[in-house]
Amino acid sequence: MSKTREIHLVRRPNGILALADFSVAEANVPATGDGEVKVQTLIMSVDPYMRTRLNADQALNAPLLGGGIGRVVESRNPKFQEGQLVRQGVGFREVHVTDGKALSPLVRDPALPLSVYMHALGGTGITAYGGLLEIGKLKDGEQVVVSTAGGAVGSVVAQIAKIKGCHVVGLTGTDEKAAWLRDVARLDAVINYKTQNLPDALKAAAPKGIDVYFENVGGAQLDAALPLMNVHGRVPVCGMISTYNGGGEGVRNLFNMIYKRVRMEGFVATDFAHLNAAFVSDMTGWLKAGKIKYEETVLNGFERAPEALIGLFEGKNTGKMLIHVAD
C-alpha cells in the first residue's frame, strides 16, 4: 500500500487562522478495487468560503473540505479512463481512490489553460455569474459596485458587469490590484479602501447611486454602500470576509434597506447548477475573446494549502489562489 498526504484541520480556529490549526498528515492509498478509480490531484482551489466551514461542518483530523482538478491514473470503473481529467470535491488529498460518484468529467477547451477551469470556468466563475445575474438580477447599463474587486470572484463579477454595459466601481485594498482593475480590467472607477476615505470616495465614484452592490466583505464596506443604494437595489451576498475571523465592526446602515426596498440575499455556487450550460458557453466565449482577464496566485506544493488559506485573509493573493500539486 503506497502513502499519500492529506491536509487536516487539527483544531477549531479561534479568530485569525494559524498554521498550527492545520497539519499535513500521511495517509494510506488502498489498492484500486473493482469499480474504483485512483486519482492524482493536479490543482487545488483555495477559497474564502472555506473559512466558515472550519467552525461548522469541517471535521477535525479529516481532509480539509475543498475542490480541485485531478487526473485518473488508474481505473477499474468503466465510466472513467486513465488520463482523463476530473473535477473532485473530496477534500485536500494528494492521491485518492474512489468509486467515482463524487467526480465529474472535465471537458477542456484546448485553447484555454487548465488552471482557468479552477476559476473563471470553475466555481469562482459560476459564483460570479450566478451571483451577479441571477441573485443580483443585473440589468444592462446599471450602476454596479464590487467589493474585493481584485479577488477571484470579484474580478470576474466586475468584468461581467462591464460586458453588460454597466458603470462599474471596484473596491480593493492594494494599489497593485487597483492598477490592474483600472488598466487591465478597465473598470470605470477603483477605490483603495485602505488609503481613501471610503464613504466619500464611493459617493464620488457612484454619482448615480448603486443598483447592485456585490458583497464579499461586510462591515465598513457594506455600511458605505447601503446609503447609496438606489430604489429596488440588490445586494447579492457572496461573502463577508471581514467578519469570518470574528473581528470587524458591526453594520449600522441596514435601515437604508427599508425606503430603498433593497434586497440582500445570500447564495452559494451550488445553487446555480441549472445555469451551468449557459455559463460555460458565455464564459468560454468571453475568455477566448479576451473580454475576461484574470490573475492567478499559484503556490507550488501540496503542503502549502494552509499557508495559502491564511494568505487569502491577509490579501496575499492577486486573483485566484491556487495550489499546484502535479502536472
Place this chain on the structure above:
Amino acid sequence: MSKTREIHLVRRPNGILALADFSVAEANVPATGDGEVKVQTLIMSVDPYMRTRLNADQALNAPLLGGGIGRVVESRNPKFQEGQLVRQGVGFREVHVTDGKALSPLVRDPALPLSVYMHALGGTGITAYGGLLEIGKLKDGEQVVVSTAGGAVGSVVAQIAKIKGCHVVGLTGTDEKAAWLRDVARLDAVINYKTQNLPDALKAAAPKGIDVYFENVGGAQLDAALPLMNVHGRVPVCGMISTYNGGGEGVRNLFNMIYKRVRMEGFVATDFAHLNAAFVSDMTGWLKAGKIKYEETVLNGFERAPEALIGLFEGKNTGKMLIHVAD
C-alpha cells in the same frame, strides 16, 4: 379666514427626539374655492416610519408628514359630499382645504369601529399583510419570529401567522405586552428581550429554526435571529427602530445569510396597493370573526402628536399609537 393648527418640524433631530424639535403652529384656513373641499381631521396615525423621514424628505416648518382619517365638512367638489369619511395623507393639519386629489373615500363597515381603519384595516394592517405574505412569502405552518410583536404592525403580523397555522414567537420589551401576546393573541412563545437572555431564549423558543423573521428592530434582535435562520429563510425589513435614533450596536451576524441563502428585503406599505382588495376582504373577515385582536393607545388632542411620536420610541404605546382630534 378661520384659524387652524399644524404640527411642524422646526429643526432636524439629532439622535433621540425632543419636544423642542417640533412646534404647534397656527395656520390660516382659506375659503373653500370651487372644486375644493374642507376636511376636519378626526384621527391621526403616529408611526415608526415617521422618524427616518425627519432626517430625510420632511420639510422644516411644514406640516409633519403623516396620515389620518378626516370628515368632509364643506364640499364644492362634486366627488365629495359633506359628512363623508376620507383617508388623508396631507400632513398633520387640524383642518385643511384641498382639491381632494390626495383624499380617498373610506367605506366603513358599520360593525367595526372607525379607529380600526387606522391600524388593522389601515396602513398598519397592509404593512403587516404585505410584509409577511408578499415579501416574507409565508407558507402555512412555517416557523415565524416577530420583533416588536406588541406593536401595531407586529401584533397583526403575529396573528396573521397564527391564522396561517405557523409556530409564532413574539419579541417584546415589557411584561404587559408579553402577557397580552400570550393570553390574548395566543402566540406559541413570547420573549421579553429586556429581562431574558435573548439568544438563549430565542433558541429555546424556536427549536425548528426560523423561516421568517419579521424585522422591526435591527441590532441585537437581528443578531439573535440570524444564526437560527433556516435555509431559504426570509427577513422582511419593515423597520429598524433600534437604529433610527443613531444609537444601538452594529449587526455582526449577517454572514449567516450566506450558507442559509437568507433573503432580507426592505419594503414600505405603498408597495402593496395591488394587494388592497384581498387585504380588505381578508382582514374584515378576520376582525369580525375575532381572529385579529388589537390594542390602541389613543392620546386626546391634536397638539399631542409630538409627544406621541417621542413616546413611540420609548415603548409607551400598547398597540397602535393614535391621536384623537375630533369625533
